[in-house]
Amino acid sequence: MKVLFQSADADAQASLDLLARQLPQAHFDLWPQAGGEAHDVAVCWKPPPGFFRGRRFRAIFNMGAGVDALLQDPELPAATPIFRLEDAGMAEQMEEYVAWAALGYLRNMDVYVRQQERAEWKQLDPRPRENFSIGIMGLGLLGQRVARYLHAMGFPVRGWNRSERGIDGVTCYAGEAGLSKFLTDTQMLVCMLPLTPETQGVLNAALLAQLPRGAYLVSIGRGLQLVEADLLDMLDSGHLAGALLDVMPQEPLPADHAFWRHPLITVTPHISAQTLMEASMRQIAEKIDAFMRGESVSGLIDRNKGY
Amino acid sequence: MKVLFQSADADAQASLDLLARQLPQAHFDLWPQAGGEAHDVAVCWKPPPGFFRGRRFRAIFNMGAGVDALLQDPELPAATPIFRLEDAGMAEQMEEYVAWAALGYLRNMDVYVRQQERAEWKQLDPRPRENFSIGIMGLGLLGQRVARYLHAMGFPVRGWNRSERGIDGVTCYAGEAGLSKFLTDTQMLVCMLPLTPETQGVLNAALLAQLPRGAYLVSIGRGLQLVEADLLDMLDSGHLAGALLDVMPQEPLPADHAFWRHPLITVTPHISAQTLMEASMRQIAEKIDAFMRGESVSGLIDRNKGY
Numbered sequence: 001m002k003v004l005f006q007s008a009d010a011d012a013q014a015s016l017d018l019l020a021r022q023l024p025q026a027h028f029d030l031w032p033q034a035g036g037e038a039h040d041v042a043v044c045w046k047p048p049p050g051f052f053r054g055r056r057f058r059a060i061f062n063m064g065a066g067v068d069a070l071l072q073d074p075e076l077p078a079a080t081p082i083f084r085l086e087d088a089g090m091a092e093q094m095e096e097y098v099a100w101a102a103l104g105y106l107r108n109m110d111v112y113v114r115q116q117e118r119a120e121w122k123q124l125d126p127r128p129r130e131n132f133s134i135g136i137m138g139l140g141l142l143g144q145r146v147a148r149y150l151h152a153m154g155f156p157v158r159g160w161n162r163s164e165r166g167i168d169g170v171t172c173y174a175g176e177a178g179l180s181k182f183l184t185d186t187q188m189l190v191c192m193l194p195l196t197p198e199t200q201g202v203l204n205a206a207l208l209a210q211l212p213r214g215a216y217l218v219s220i221g222r223g224l225q226l227v228e229a230d231l232l233d234m235l236d237s238g239h240l241a242g243a244l245l246d247v248m249p250q251e252p253l254p255a256d257h258a259f260w261r262h263p264l265i266t267v268t269p270h271i272s273a274q275t276l277m278e279a280s281m282r283q284i285a286e287k288i289d290a291f292m293r294g295e296s297v298s299g300l301i302d303r304n305k306g307y
Numbered sequence: 308m309k310v311l312f313q314s315a316d317a318d319a320q321a322s323l324d325l326l327a328r329q330l331p332q333a334h335f336d337l338w339p340q341a342g343g344e345a346h347d348v349a350v351c352w353k354p355p356p357g358f359f360r361g362r363r364f365r366a367i368f369n370m371g372a373g374v375d376a377l378l379q380d381p382e383l384p385a386a387t388p389i390f391r392l393e394d395a396g397m398a399e400q401m402e403e404y405v406a407w408a409a410l411g412y413l414r415n416m417d418v419y420v421r422q423q424e425r426a427e428w429k430q431l432d433p434r435p436r437e438n439f440s441i442g443i444m445g446l447g448l449l450g451q452r453v454a455r456y457l458h459a460m461g462f463p464v465r466g467w468n469r470s471e472r473g474i475d476g477v478t479c480y481a482g483e484a485g486l487s488k489f490l491t492d493t494q495m496l497v498c499m500l501p502l503t504p505e506t507q508g509v510l511n512a513a514l515l516a517q518l519p520r521g522a523y524l525v526s527i528g529r530g531l532q533l534v535e536a537d538l539l540d541m542l543d544s545g546h547l548a549g550a551l552l553d554v555m556p557q558e559p560l561p562a563d564h565a566f567w568r569h570p571l572i573t574v575t576p577h578i579s580a581q582t583l584m585e586a587s588m589r590q591i592a593e594k595i596d597a598f599m600r601g602e603s604v605s606g607l608i609d610r611n612k613g614y
Contacts, residue, residue, distance in 0.1 A: 104411070
């Protein structure tokens with residue numbers, strides 16, 4: 001079996017080495033060093049334009065959960081199955097990230113951090129956990145894990161998904177019809193949706209205005225889901241009390257961007273779920289193995305849905 | 308039954324009203340308005356010098372968990388039983404506060420917040436939750452609750468207590484003999500000890516040096532347990548990576564204090580467990596009721612131990 005390996009990350013060779021150790025029977029070529037030979041499968045991450053030109057693969061394995069960038073390549077072979085990375089340590093990290101946000105906002109830690117800057121010793125009224133409801137938008141594998149974790153921590157959790165989902169202890173809403181009801185009582189909205197034509201710009205004024213006054217936003221899906229000007233308006237009007245953003249329309253976020261300096265915005269550099277290279281390469285090796293044996297492989301992309 | 312009510316807080320009358328509603332058969336006097344009449348019991352919070360002069364009570368009910376200030380009053384009647392507030396919403400708040408600290412330090416959120424100040428987009432290496440162990444010093448009612456909560460969240464949790472304690476899933480150490488072992492593998496030390504002559508200054512260089520390099524300190528017991536200069540040395544030498552302090556030797560923390568401006572110190576204004584007045588007054592009413600009926604009452608202070 002011949003594998004063409006491509007990664008936009010700086011440590012491509014290290015990742016390839018990890019994968020090769022898991023698949024000792026395979027031959028690996030690292031793009032772009034590899035010539036025009038035919039390969040059975042591609043393992044790739046953010047391939048540049050032209051990567052697919054003149055190539056055919058039996059399957060493509062995406063080294064991340066999101067395939068929005070990949071699907072925009074006009075030269076992507078139309079019929080080739082694409083498999084994405086599932087979890088591989090990402091769910092655990094997202095649980096932690098969202099739980100940190102929920103606890104911090106619940107307890108006004110963002111306000112205390114700002115008070116420290118001016119040496120201000122002032123207690124705010126406590127609010128009980130059972131009144132601080134967390135709303136998860138996007139109940140895929142990761143969204144479900146986060147919802148369950150927050151529920152186990154004693155938070156009231158509600159979820160919204162395009163299609164119906166059921167999670168023990170979590171109030172679930174679905175589709176356009178369920179969106180307003182979902183938003184009305186959500187104190188902290190967490191966007192975990194995949195990026196598709198429908199979710200681009202979904203975090204806009206019309207949606208955010210349906211949250212109760214003083215709500216918070218946590219954005220960990222994709223940067224293009226957020227309408228930046230609308231968020232700034234909502235914060236400046238006092239409708240939203242704070243936002244924690246891990247994904248940006250442009251990454252890295254330019255140094256002169258308003259988000260960096262806004263007192264109610266916390267910026268993190270796309271770290272809510274960092275790829276854990278060893279776990280990821282182990283999972284991709286297992287997927288390739290299963291595919292080559294003709295077994296069913298999970299994580300198949302539905303191109304109509306876009307994820 | 309006659310109750311003398313005293314509170315150093317601004318909203319003393321509001322607290323008294325809440326308590327009076329729970330004990331409709333009792334007569335209340337609010338100190339210092341009340342004259343020299345005899346009272347059956349005192350309900351007090353940080354009574355000033357002279358409060359106990361010439362007074363006798365059958366019991367004293369303390370409107371907080373810590374009695375360190377009360378026990379220092381030389382006029383405190385020697386034989387009168389003292390009962391303290393237990394939990395009353397404090398455990399839930401402490402769970403949240405410590406969990407926020409654990410998740411934030413685990414995920415380097417303190418570093419990302421500092422990076423934001425200089426618009427720096429830089430990802431740090433992730434570290435797995437299972438390698439980030441939380442060490443709770445002081446396994447009373449509150450410490451046990453916090454230990455269980457963090458354990459349920461998937462953190463490795465260890466505990467230390469003066470006397471032996473057993474908590475499911477938590478590695479427990481006891482006494483002087485167990486202290487070094489407890490500290491050696493603790494990534495985040497949480498001090499929840501009561502303030503006694505033995506615990507004053509317990510967070511000193513000798514103890515902190517036994518934590519592994521890069522460890523964190525969370526101080527939510529009492530401010531006088533911390534040797535300030537030792538903490539600053541440990542942070543400046545790089546032995547400790549950060550400290551979250553909720554209690555100070557002097558409260559409010561003076562505006563010119565070094566803690567406010569230290570980049571590795573987060574200061575909160577004694578809010579890790581704020582008294583929830585309604586729950587507290589309900590508990591104290593139940594304790595008074597039980598005491599007057601001759602039943603056993605929990606939360607009795609052992610003056611030899613100091614808590």
